[in-house]
Amino acid sequence: xxxxxxxxxxxxxxxxxxxxxxxxxxxxxxxxxxxxxxxxxxxxxxxxxxxxxxxxxxxxxxxxxxxxxxxxxxxxxxxxxxxxxxxxxxxxxxxxxxxxxxxxxxxxxxxxxxxxxxxxxxxxxxxxxxxxxxxxxxxxxxxxxxxxxxxxxxxxxxxxxxxxxxxxxxxxxxxxxxxxxxxxxxxxxxxxxxxxxxxxxxxxxxxxxxxxxxxxxxxxxxxxxxxxxxxxxxxxxxxxxxxxxxxxxxxxxxxxxxxxx
Numbered sequence: 001x002x003x004x005x006x007x008x009x010x011x012x013x014x015x016x017x018x019x020x021x022x023x024x025x026x027x028x029x030x031x032x033x034x035x036x037x038x039x040x041x042x043x044x045x046x047x048x049x050x051x052x053x054x055x056x057x058x059x060x061x062x063x064x065x066x067x068x069x070x071x072x073x074x075x076x077x078x079x080x081x082x083x084x085x086x087x088x089x090x091x092x093x094x095x096x097x098x099x100x101x102x103x104x105x106x107x108x109x110x111x112x113x114x115x116x117x118x119x120x121x122x123x124x125x126x127x128x129x130x131x132x133x134x135x136x137x138x139x140x141x142x143x144x145x146x147x148x149x150x151x152x153x154x155x156x157x158x159x160x161x162x163x164x165x166x167x168x169x170x171x172x173x174x175x176x177x178x179x180x181x182x183x184x185x186x187x188x189x190x191x192x193x194x195x196x197x198x199x200x201x202x203x204x205x206x207x208x209x210x211x212x213x214x215x216x217x218x219x220x221x222x223x224x225x226x227x228x229x230x231x232x233x234x235x236x237x238x239x240x241x242x243x244x245x246x247x248x249x250x251x252x253x254x255x256x257x258x259x260x261x
Contacts (some may be wrong), residue, residue, distance in 0.1 A: 024232045025052040026074035029064035030114055032057050033194035034257045035078050035219075038102065038240075041248045046239045059177055061130055068222060069093040075147050075236065077101055080217040082155040083132040096228050097220040099237035102249060103260045104193035104219065106136050107207025111183045116146060122168045123187035129173035131156045132217075137190030138162070138171075140211050155216055193256055203256035218260040 030036045036057055043053040056073065058064045064076040065087050080103075087093055113119055127137040135156040141147040148164035149157045159171050174182050179191045180199030185189075193203045203210075211217075221240065223233055239245070241261040249259045 012048060023047075023050045023052045024235075025054065026232055026236070027055050027056055027072070029055045029067055029073045029076040029078065031064070031078045031194050032059065033198045034102070034104070034253060035194060037252065038245065038249060039077060041190075041245055042236070042240050045242065045244060046235060049235050051235045051239070053236075060135075061176060063232070065091070065093055065222070068095055068224060071224070074227065074249065075221055075223045075233075076178070077219070077221045077240075079165065079222070080132070080219050082135075083130065084134050084220065084222060086156060096225045096227050097222050098228055098233055098244060099221045099241060100261045101219045101221060103213055103215075103217060103258045104256070105194065105203070105211040105213045105215075105258075106133065106140065106190055106192055107189045107203055107211065108137065108140065108188050108209040109180075109183060109196065109201060109206055110188040110208050112187055112209065116144065116188065117169065119169070119187045122170060124170045124172060124185075126172050126174045126179055126182045126186045126189040128176040128179065128190065128192065129174060131158060132168050133176055133190075133192060134158070134173060136211060136215075136217060140190065141169075142162055143212075144209055152202055158248075197256065204254065213258050 021236045028039060030039050036055060039055050043055065046053055061079065064078055067073045068076050081097060084097060108116065132155065138147060138149060138157045142149050146167060147162055150163050151159045176192055177195055179189045182189050188208065196203050221237060222239055227233060246259045249257055252254040
């Protein structure tokens with residue numbers, strides 16, 4: 001009996017010494033504003049599922065993919081698919097999209113006019129200096145009859161693709177994060193929603209032109225190709241694409257950010 005008691009005590013001690021399984025911990029890169037706000041909500045919902053998320057904010061669109069490709073991040077959530085495809089083609093990144101997130105219809109804003117028709121002949125229009133977002137603004141101008149672009153330009157036209165410019169617009173390229181600051185110096189500027197909101201602009205009511213929400217520019221979560229089948233990726237995507245996060249987006253952003261899954 002004494003031996004059985006000692007054996008039982010030893011077994012209990014061993015079981016008690018086994019630590020619970022550690023939570024999976026990942027780092028996700030985002031840009032400031034809505035992407036960061038949404039990920040904070042995702043972080044809270046993912047924690048009880050054993051997924052701990054550290055959110056790192058980046059002020060531009062280039063570094064998050066560089067950091068992910070280098071292994072300094074486990075995932076990022078800030079870009080749409082045309083931009084990711086362009087970055088992979090240009091830089092050879094070994095990363096892949098694993099789930100859609102939200103759409104931010106880009107807008108053209110002005111402090112000088114109330115409609116784009118009022119932009120003067122020869123007026124200056126600032127656009128993002130990255131190919132995909134700059135191209136979005138050019139396509140928006142074409143869709144509204146202010147420019148004509150060459151055929152077959154796809155989703156990434158450039159200034160060189162302008163074939164007709166009836167208002168003789170002067171198109172200037174500026175870093176996307178700096179575009180809100182350019183408004184006093186230009187007649188109009190195409191500004192991504194996250195930077196517009198960060199600058200206190202209303203992406204629903206303030207633009208003098210606004211992109212259709214049904215375009216190809218749905219944002220996504222990206223990971224390294226080698227990680228795409230990891231369990232934490234499925235947990236992350238399922239948590240993001242949940243009804244609770246959809247409700248959070250609708251209640252927080254009032255139509256300026258649209259859930260796209």
